[in-house]
Amino acid sequence: MNTRRSFLSRSGLALAASGGFTGAGVQLAAAKDGGADGAAPQKIIHLVADGMSMGTLTCADYLSQQVRGRSLVWTQLLNQKGVVNALMNMRSLNSQVTDSSAASSSWGSGSRIVNGAVNQLPDGRNLKTLYEVLGDAGWKRGLVTTTELTHATPAGFAAAVAKRGMGETIAEQYLERGVEVLLGGGRKHFDSSTRTDKKDLYADYLKKGYTVMQSKAELEKAPLDKTWIGTFSDSHLPYSVDYLNDADLQKEVPTLAQMTKRALQNLGQSDRFILQVEGGRVDHACHTCDAIGAFRDQIAFDEAVEQCLTYQNEHPETLLIITTDHGNGNPGLNGAGPGYGQSPALFAHLKEATASFSVMLKNMGRTPSAEQIRKVIVESTGYKVPMSKVDQLAPYFEKKGDPLYSLLNSVVAQLGQLMGNHWGIGWSANMHTADYVPLTALGPGAEKFRGFIQNTDVFHHYMALAGIDFKNPTMPLMVENPAVGTLSPDSFKRVEDYQNVMV
Numbered sequence: 001m002n003t004r005r006s007f008l009s010r011s012g013l014a015l016a017a018s019g020g021f022t023g024a025g026v027q028l029a030a031a032k033d034g035g036a037d038g039a040a041p042q043k044i045i046h047l048v049a050d051g052m053s054m055g056t057l058t059c060a061d062y063l064s065q066q067v068r069g070r071s072l073v074w075t076q077l078l079n080q081k082g083v084v085n086a087l088m089n090m091r092s093l094n095s096q097v098t099d100s101s102a103a104s105s106s107w108g109s110g111s112r113i114v115n116g117a118v119n120q121l122p123d124g125r126n127l128k129t130l131y132e133v134l135g136d137a138g139w140k141r142g143l144v145t146t147t148e149l150t151h152a153t154p155a156g157f158a159a160a161v162a163k164r165g166m167g168e169t170i171a172e173q174y175l176e177r178g179v180e181v182l183l184g185g186g187r188k189h190f191d192s193s194t195r196t197d198k199k200d201l202y203a204d205y206l207k208k209g210y211t212v213m214q215s216k217a218e219l220e221k222a223p224l225d226k227t228w229i230g231t232f233s234d235s236h237l238p239y240s241v242d243y244l245n246d247a248d249l250q251k252e253v254p255t256l257a258q259m260t261k262r263a264l265q266n267l268g269q270s271d272r273f274i275l276q277v278e279g280g281r282v283d284h285a286c287h288t289c290d291a292i293g294a295f296r297d298q299i300a301f302d303e304a305v306e307q308c309l310t311y312q313n314e315h316p317e318t319l320l321i322i323t324t325d326h327g328n329g330n331p332g333l334n335g336a337g338p339g340y341g342q343s344p345a346l347f348a349h350l351k352e353a354t355a356s357f358s359v360m361l362k363n364m365g366r367t368p369s370a371e372q373i374r375k376v377i378v379e380s381t382g383y384k385v386p387m388s389k390v391d392q393l394a395p396y397f398e399k400k401g402d403p404l405y406s407l408l409n410s411v412v413a414q415l416g417q418l419m420g421n422h423w424g425i426g427w428s429a430n431m432h433t434a435d436y437v438p439l440t441a442l443g444p445g446a447e448k449f450r451g452f453i454q455n456t457d458v459f460h461h462y463m464a465l466a467g468i469d470f471k472n473p474t475m476p477l478m479v480e481n482p483a484v485g486t487l488s489p490d491s492f493k494r495v496e497d498y499q500n501v502m503v
């Protein structure tokens with residue numbers, strides 16, 4: 001039934017596609033949806049752009065056209081025959097606004113839980129995870145991410161703990177559960193010198209037959225007949241905008257697309273596998289209202305999507321799911337000037353930026369002078385910001401700001417608003433949002449993901465498609481507490497802590 005014309009050659013992608021890791025060109029064949037024949041997938045690739053609001057996708061698409069001369073693969077894919085599109089409700093057990101651990105756990109267990117936990121109900125019962133169930137059934141499993149490997153989104157497919165911050169326990173659970181391919185950041189949760197219990201987890205992984213790697217070069221030559229753990233940074237991998245401006249990082253650290261390609265080469269030797277790929281730092285950039293950080297990482301995520309689409313073309317028994325776990329900050333290109341005609345000129349400034357907010361804030365220092373703040377902004381973005389605006393930002397470094405909307409009471413939220421004058425991008429805040437999220441599916445089983453779906457449906461569909469009859473326990477949604485009706489001074493403190501973002 002796969003006789004349709006090649007979407008990729010129609011869109012010009014066949015010429016534009018790059019092989020990434022080896023630099024070899026990849027010719028993309030006709031896309032094969034396999035979505036209407038009722039067949040079950042032998043392989044599942046679940047891609048997550050963490051914390052991607054629709055405005056992030058939109059702006060990354062426009063930026064991609066400016067810096068790559070083509071749209072995102074994801075947006076082009078939406079018109080492909082056989083591709084199924086959905087909106088998904090990601091709410092958690094205690095809030096319409098989910099965090100990443102409750103979101104990933106809903107996919108990874110089929111049960112809604114409270115924000116901050118990983119596959120554990122509020123009464124303490126652990127849920128059996130997707131990767132345990134599929135592992136028992138003989139599926140190989142992989143986790144690839146730009147965050148720490150033990151971060152919420154990868155953990156939600158394989159681990160069960162009371163608090164998402166329990167990275168050391170999560171690192172042990174991956175080993176106990178034998179997840180076959182682990183690529184990302186977060187050495188500190190595995191290394192004896194940084195673990196609180198001083199356990200050498202790398203030695204334990206080696207004992208179990210894993211190839212342990214720490215650099216891009218080691219990943220390039222890792223043997224395909226082994227299980228893998230690759231950690232390429234002490235914490236998260238760098239933001240793409242910083243990576244693109246640092247030749248040393250490019251030598252040492254693989255991109256998300258490069259890790260994804262290698263993971264598929266390894267897992268692809270098996271008859272059945274599931275791989276989660278997370279562009280995790282889109283979320284972090286939005287927690288700092290950093291437009292260029294978010295949009296560059298969304299483009300890097302799209303390069304991983306392209307690798308997976310290439311794989312799906314060559315292996316049509318693969319179900320491809322592309323989605324996000326929640327909105328974050330809801331950035332948008334606002335209409336500016338007569339007839340909104342100023343917006344394109346403002347947006348065009350984005351591509352001149354050379355550093356993430358994380359790097360800019362590091363270069364400013366903890367309590368910078370107004371001159372220092374201005375110097376870093378000019379050097380990193382080209383924005384010759386008026387001193388009057390800098391003077392309004394400066395008090396937030398000393399926690400002396402007082403915005404009308406309390407959720408904007410932080411340096412990053414104010415820096416984001418300030419840069420909106422130059423880039424045209426406005427933010428709702430620097431927190432997750434309750435927005436329904438887009439989901440795109442391609443391949444056998446894709447038709448199950450049509451329309452308006454619930455986050456927990458994803459787990460049940462994966463079970464059905466794998467021919468497994470399994471359900472975890474669930475609990476009823478928590479009811480709203482009318483007593484907590486207005487923002488307190490502490491309301492801007494979010495579930496995830498800032499130290500994870502400000503690296």
Ligand SMILES: [Zn+2]
Nearest residue numbers: 050051100325
């Ligand atoms: Zn998230």
